[in-house]
Amino acid sequence: MPRNPQLNAHGELQHLLSIEGLPREVLLQILDTAHSFAGVTERDIKKVPLLRGKSVFNLFFEASTRTRTTFEIAAKRLSADVINLNVAVSSQSKGESLLDTVANLSAMQADLFVVRHGSSGAPYLIARHVKPHEHVINAGDGRHAHPTQGLLDLYTIRHYKKDFARLTVAIVGDVLHSRVARSLVHGLTTLGVPEVRVIGPQTLIPAGVGALGVHVFHDMRAGLKGCDVVVMLRVQNERMDGALLPSAQEFFRNYGLTAEKLALAAPDAIVMHPGPMNRGVEIDSSVADGPHSVILPQVTFGIAVRMAVMSIVAGN
């Protein structure tokens, strides 16, 4: 297999494409850097000059509000110039190829591309074609990876649980289509979490997922037993009413997180969700808004984590 394309010749982060294959030290460096930025976001003047004069292009081939906004905030707090491109409704619909779009933006002196694309691996293709001083951050590609989400999940877990080496973590729902789940699994196993579980119906658990180092549960109650962290995944509306799931109601009955099911987890368990939530589909409102929920802090941490990733990548 070729060299990991996101690391430069010195083993430093040139692009952030996936958590898979990142050394533990790199992950910890990002989390530590994010911790140092957490203070910045609470100051009156929420800016540091690390990326002053740099241009960050938010290149979203797939619609997104939240992720794009948090990247924009993170870039602005680093004093970068941010250009948002909603490519889903511009050049691609005119038939321009992905690489042509990137080449054109590159000619506009981009320093950093934040890319979201519906096809798994698209950011790898871009990273292979950008100039040496340009960097690519994957903001979600198909079902493959969403590394900054995975990192902010890790940050959140570390914030509340401190020691990764003693944790049991469950990821519940549509694992098959989830880039969030894949990124988090790689991060958790790299940081030494001894027990990672995925919970869902067979239709939503991908083939051979055990090879990623997880245990598969189809019975949610059994899977939640003793968990310190419960990560609920969003179930896309278009997955309902088809061959994968009969209905939202039936999904909620079997895999929705309720207070009653959560009681099977550890007493101090935290509940996470990458958003946007489907209340009453994968999570009950009493849990989403309850004392175990850390869903809103996740969003806050996400900005510090994205600042950390951008500053590290652009600094290498």
Added chain:
Amino acid sequence: MKILIRGGRVVDPASGRDGVGDVFVADGVIAAAAATPDRVIEAGGLVVAPGLVDLAARLREPGLEYRATLESEMEAAVAGGVTSLACPPDTDPPLDEPGLVDMLRRRAGALARARLYPVGALTVKLAGERLTEMTELAAAGCVAFSQANAPLTDTQVLWRALQYAATFGFRVWLRAEDPWLAKGGVAHDGEVATRLGLAGIPAFAETSALATLLELVRATGTRLHVCRLSTAAAVGMIRAAKAEGLPVTCDVGIHHVHLSDMDLGYFDAQCRLQPPLRTQRDRDALAAALADGTVDCAVSDHTPVDEDHKQLPFDEAEPGATGLELLLPLALKWGRERKLGLAAALARVTSEPARVLGVATGRIAPGAPADLVLFDPEAPLRVTPQALKSQGKNSPFLGYELAGRVRATLVAGQVVYEA
């Protein structure tokens, strides 16, 4: 024109002959005795073998000339030592009318390179609904009937097509893939696809379709050639079907005996193939079955794809790889890895596919057509876009160094390529 090919290592898989000697060519056929030759080709240090017979090479004509032309691909064929090739019907329009087949054969004949054997469409427009005029197409030169990679979802139509073909003794060449189970998939459904987040095609998409095909062969007696096996389980089913005496043959794409889904690496679109590359276990089973004869022959599955359609995210990239010029070195590599003799290895790309095709080429015997390849089995071949004559530069083997270089190719006693 009389040609003496002198002092080469003559390897004839059909007879098992393997030894230094002379080959004499007169009037387009292999001759027994030497008269005064018009030309002498010194073949010292070279292997003299039957020209390769490739059962699957897309030439992209008619309709897809921006990907490749008959000129470019016929030139690639003879540069690769391929002297006979069968082209699948998935052109634009598909080969479902005698006029198209006739035109294609005329154009190929005028080029005087490799022999062309068109495979006709089994259904009109390959749409899987209406049967083509098979006897008309056969009269125009079609050697078999196929759906290429197009699905035939309606098993009623499949059954009737096989019955109809059997009526006239036509061969049917089909891939075994359940289109519903394969729907949306771009890679083998397994650990690698899960890790990369690619939609999977399960192995049982192949075996369940193959089970249906074998049942229909039992019912209809159709002579079936199963194209591009990709799974170990399907190999087992073919082995059992042959033991049972069913009139079944099969082939494997040469890439599939060398590569597995691990080679996708970080979304290498050159490894996007149809059927998908499967596990190392499947690859090893295919390589072994090709050696023991369960799989009758290896094909290039030559599919020129232009750069614009490969420089895309993996799931958007067009499947396929160029192969005409790599079939020989990749077959030699497979033979070396399996520790086969040269004759046994070459049989899978010469005499055996000729048998499936039902033609007299693929052997070196007096009176047989003088389709020959002279190659240096040790000469290194670095696979680069510039080294390939095909308009398709798309290969998982780009950058590899393979062994085996063609020095000369003869078709019907004429030298059509020399390097």
